């Protein structure tokens with residue numbers, strides 16, 4: 001398959017194809033216009049938990065909807081099954097939209113889906129989405145980079161499948177602690193105690209500011225501002241919620257914003 005085929009679905013083939021669409025972090029209006037257009041042209045939409053189900057309303061009413069959600073620890077549908085569904089539906093000559101929370105290629109196993117499709121010669125395209133880290137920062141007024149405080153941002157997973165651990169994929173928290181980068185930790189709530197301990201062992205002070213944003217951009221959004229030493233208690237409070245952990249000096253902007261909001265309320 002040529003690169004052209006893969007990346008320009010508008011020049012489309014009459015055969016089936018798959019569009020991996022980033023659903024954004026939650027709020028419906030954070031879907032891209034390109035993503036909305038792909039949904040409007042879908043014959044089939046394959047979606048999971050983090051994609052806001054309200055986005056399905058952009059699909060034609062007759063579009064087939066297939067749920068392949070998985071919650072932490074409980075896999076409803078194996079990744080191989082999801083790939084097989086994409087392939088089988090596309091082989092019927094359909095336009096399949098694979099709707100994935102945030103950006104499809106950030107901790108979304110989108111790479112595995114592309115590989116499976118490419119192996120079957122099925123054209124596919126990727127429509128990026130607003131990833132949770134970017135959305136979380138924006139929604140609490142925290143700049144992930146700042147000229148004086150952070151010259152780098154790291155997107156890192158706090159959850160690694162035991163079977164996947166290898167020298168290449170294991171997260172070196174001690175090394176990250178020394179980068180001075182803002183750390184945006186996905187899927188980290190359950191392991192906050194270990195992550196906090198590892199970062200401190202790596203040299204980050206316990207007083208390093210930490211923000212945890214759950215359900216970012218949704219009406220249920222919550223924000224907890226704490227520090228590395230005390231962050232572990234949030235593990236229990238936020239159990240089961242999609243939450244993004246931001247570690248670094250830039251988190252002080254969240255406090256600034258909260259103070260401003262309080263002042264506004266008081267005024």
Ligand code: SAH
Pocket residue numbers: 025026050100101102103104105106107108130131132133136185186187188213214215216217218241242243244245
């Ligand atoms: N592809 C997604 C990430 C999938 S991994 C993206 O680009 O955003 C799932 C993790 O993303 C969750 O455990 C949580 O850490 C984070 N996440 C997704 N949506 C979120 C939201 N609305 N608020 C906070 N964190 C979110």
